[in-house]
Amino acid sequence: MTSSAVRASVSMSLGVAAAVSLYGISFGALAVASGLDFWQTQVLSLFMFSGGSQFAVIGLAATGAPGLSIITAAGLLGVRNGLYAVRMSSVVGPGLWKRLIAGHWTIDESTSVAIAQTEPRAQRIGFWLTGAAIFVGWNAMTAAGAILGNALGDPRTWGLDAAAAAAFLGLLWPRIQSRQPAAVAAVAAVITVLTVPTAPAGLPVLIAAASGIIMALLAERRHP
Amino acid sequence: MTLWMTILIASAVVLGTKLLGYLVPASVAAHPRIQRISDVLTVALLASLVVTQTVATGSVIVVDARVAALVFGAALLRIRAPFIVVVLAAAAVAAALRAMGWAA
Numbered sequence: 001m002t003s004s005a006v007r008a009s010v011s012m013s014l015g016v017a018a019a020v021s022l023y024g025i026s027f028g029a030l031a032v033a034s035g036l037d038f039w040q041t042q043v044l045s046l047f048m049f050s051g052g053s054q055f056a057v058i059g060l061a062a063t064g065a066p067g068l069s070i071i072t073a074a075g076l077l078g079v080r081n082g083l084y085a086v087r088m089s090s091v092v093g094p095g096l097w098k099r100l101i102a103g104h105w106t107i108d109e110s111t112s113v114a115i116a117q118t119e120p121r122a123q124r125i126g127f128w129l130t131g132a133a134i135f136v137g138w139n140a141m142t143a144a145g146a147i148l149g150n151a152l153g154d155p156r157t158w159g160l161d162a163a164a165a166a167a168f169l170g171l172l173w174p175r176i177q178s179r180q181p182a183a184v185a186a187v188a189a190v191i192t193v194l195t196v197p198t199a200p201a202g203l204p205v206l207i208a209a210a211s212g213i214i215m216a217l218l219a220e221r222r223h224p
Numbered sequence: 225m226t227l228w229m230t231i232l233i234a235s236a237v238v239l240g241t242k243l244l245g246y247l248v249p250a251s252v253a254a255h256p257r258i259q260r261i262s263d264v265l266t267v268a269l270l271a272s273l274v275v276t277q278t279v280a281t282g283s284v285i286v287v288d289a290r291v292a293a294l295v296f297g298a299a300l301l302r303i304r305a306p307f308i309v310v311v312l313a314a315a316a317v318a319a320a321l322r323a324m325g326w327a328a
Binding site for chain 2: 063165
């Protein structure tokens with residue numbers, strides 16, 4: 001166990017946390033532009049605390065999707081966190097309170113930083129430091145963004161609607177660097193374009209999700 | 225359902241999923257099929273959300289400044305620009321196109 005491994009973990013944690021927290025400003029501003037008030041925006045960052053799901057809530061709320069569709073889309077986007085939790089279970093170790101807080105802070109970034117470390121102590125530090133720093137930074141910047149967003153007026157004038165689209169693309173980008181996921185993304189995109197004019201608000205995203213699962217199962221049958 | 229109820233239930237579902245992961249035996253959730261379905265689900269949902277945010281206005285497909293902004297954002301992602309830069313640049317492109325009256 002070397003101190004250089006720990007130092008590397010600390011520096012990665014803080015770097016990732018700084019970048020993600022900054023991005024919280026755009027979440028806050030976009031949330032109020034989508035029609036949420038300050039506290040509704042803040043509650044999402046405090047309790048949901050998962051960027052993809054939070055953006056899904058505000059994006060779908062802006063289109064007038066019904067509550068059930070919003071909950072389903074946010075919940076499905078959150079499924080991966082549950083799998084990260086399984087992965088992090090041995091890193092976190094026993095203890096009810098510790099595991100409850102760890103659960104809350106189990107997100108893309110804390111898991112990725114932990115997995116990137118090779119030594120157990122560096123993994124623990126990476127997980128907890130990234131989770132804690134992002135929780136504080138993301139919430140502070142969400143509040144700043146919500147206040148700023150309220151002061152900006154019409155979100156379209158500032159291109160905030162385009163910023164939301166780019167935010168989803170930024171979340172998607174690292175996941176489509178190989179052919180199969182890129183194909184899944186393309187099919188989901190086409191299905192969405194076709195279903196937006198015909199299906200009720202909120203449903204196109206769920207139809208795309210269902211098509212993704214079907215594609216995964218089909219691919220598995222061909223390459224077991 | 226009110227927006228508050230939607231927000232609270234959705235938050236409970238997402239948080240609950242995370243906590244559940246610490247209860248499930250690793251052998252179940254670490255199954256390769258579960259991992260693959262989760263990856264594909266995430267990709268499909270995000271791709272669909274990119275499309276709705278870029279070309280949908282309610283239930284109508286509209287091509288406007290958002291499309292140009294997204295293309296610019298994709299170009300920045302290709303050259304590995306940081307997340308926050310991509311988001312801000314996309315906003316700037318859409319805002320500029322609208323200010324100059326070149327796109328709706």
